[in-house]
Amino acid sequence: MITEPRPPLLRRLPAGVWVAAFWTAIVVFRFFTRDSELSHLFDYNGNTEDMPLVVTAVVTTLVAFLLVRLPLAAVAAALAGGVYSLGMWTVPATAPLQFLIAEVVVAYCVVTRSRLVSTIAVSMPLAVLTTLYAWGAVNGYPVNPYAYLGLAATVLIAWLIGNTVRQSRAHADALRGRAAEQAVTAERLRIARELHDMVAHSIGIIAIQAGMGSRVMDTQPAETRNALNAIEATSRETLAGLRRMLGALRQGEGESAPLEVAPGLGELDRLVERTAGAGVRVALTRRGDARTLPPEVDLAAYRIVQEAVTNVVKHSGTRDCHVTIAYEDRELGVTVVDLGAGAATGAPGTGYGLAGMRERVALLHGEFSAGPRPEGGFRVAARLPIPEEAALEVGL
Template identity: 65%
Template sequence: MTAALRPSLLRRVPPGAWVGAFWVTLILVRMLQRPDELRHLVQYNGNIEDAPLLATAVVTTLGTLLLFRAPMAAVAVALAGSVFSIGMAVRETTFVLFLLADAAVGHTAATRSRRVSVPAAGLCVATLAGYSVWQLARGTFFNASAPAGLALTVAIAWLIGNTIRQDRAHAETVRAQATRQAITAERLRIARELHDMVAHAIGIITIQAGVGSRVMDTQPAETRKALEAIEATGRETLAGLRRMLGALRKGEEEPAPLDPVPGLAALGHLVGRSAAAGVRVDVRRRGEGRELPPDVDLAAFRIVQEAVTNVVRHSGTRGCTVTVDYRRDELAVDVVDQGRGGAAAAGSGYGIVGMRERVGLLHGEFSAGPLPEGGFRVAAVLPIPVEAAR
């Protein structure tokens, strides 16, 4: 199994901490430039010069800290800051803080459901409506186009965020459909290979039965050998069918290949083809090599084949190591390269999905991912039935 990579220290710092550090630095710089700023900041008399700066610093820092965990609270903080800044020396502060509330609404619409984002936008509109009613109740003349324009910015922010959320949901749906199609395609491929394996076994059984019928009277020993071969072949084929047939669907009709079903014995041919493509494959075998059930042998070869193909196409390295470990009741296959690792090594298709599905059908274990020291690893453990492991 690949080791879990922890994010770097900088990525573990909350966004609000970066915002707070920015504002603290800015305020400290102003204090160093004008030492009397400290008195202005701590002695509030209703009209201090740096009140807009301080209000913006508090709102942005607190809003960013709350945005990812409590988006409604982040919107409320931005609106409270906008209302608090009304009448300050820098009039633009009110609009800037309201635009921060718009940004919070857009983020909420992009990352949360409409049950959360719609009330967040409604809170902004309600604040504007309350401000307008308050001004009318006081008999104060004000430009109604300003609240209307701000309400329009709320609608635009929500629409942009909602569009982003819908695009993400659509992309996730497409990705899930593509994964399901890849799994179905791999199952169909396995079904065709299983068909070839069964056809091959039945052919052997037919030949042995014919030999036995011909020599039954004259060579009883040969007849016994033929019957034993028929029994062994039948048992192996039935065992493979029991493990796999229930999980497969019927594939589309295609002409069956005439080549024998490949297995680990064909690794030499795979090594040769990889060398011709410029990648050296070092095959290492551990344990006592023995004949494997056809489905396990085929699955192990396909996993190695797909992993080596990804190395050739995507890793950017000149070599990889394939380890085949014959254990008492399982077969372990490990393919490691020292290439770029990450998504590049996994390829742009669905080879990893297919390998995982193939191993899952045999009730095995599968892992694939980048290594901490660089490179990429594909590992599979395939159980060997008890009757075949003896």
């Protein structure tokens, strides 16, 4: 079992410890810079300026200790400090300061706690204000209703700020969740494309070989044997590819499995050989200086050729097709032309093959076209831009 390393000691200390150390340092500094005794710090008669300092230190330390585990108790501690500070007439700003500390805790509760806890947190300072106003009015103390209304308004402002932050976090979480769902969907589509391109080609070859073998079984046993050998080899290769792909997917569950090596234009010779075994001769032409391409461009080009050749095998009814790979300065050209029936290959936009090719090219911001040729047959053409970084690596 792997154990996580413990954080440094200073990071394990609660926030209240740091606040207490801060205020202790200030109180000690004040004591050594005055000529009086330490008892003046706790003079509640309003004759010293240090008493509000002690009250603020105690309140903020309690709030820091209670904030995370008991936020409502932190609100109560700040309000208690505010009520206690009302007796310090010479420093009238002390009580509002404690009240503002309580409002900060209220905003924290609204952001991080449930609706019930946040509602109780907001109600506590409003209840204290109402009680103080009623007590002052009953006992004949001068009370300013506008001051109490102003403090109540600051409580509502604290709630609004906290609620806004809470909604912003919820919105950000929703966006992240939607982005994660879109990423999962995109990955599923990518896997579906890979499976389609790999399986469709292999099944097409197997179907052609099986049909040819069944036709010559009685008259040409040697050709039947060759067809069966081709079916066996293609089936094994397809199963191996599926096993690698599924193994790579299971790695997310903690299982070790080899990752599938993505094919590229270097595999075209094997593709031509397999296609020839299905009875279709592929003439492969390379123009320009062949070089290493970015993986996404290399894979897309191979899959386009594979799918186009598969369509020739399955639909065109011809025995020949021509594949051209053109290496240019800033892009790669891929063209597959056959002299078959043309329309039998499928009109542009129908089926998953052409749609998959078009989608691959679009993801790379390239150009794609597919359709019957005026002189007969069918033509698939794609131009894939090579990223500038990859072009610079080869000195273009």
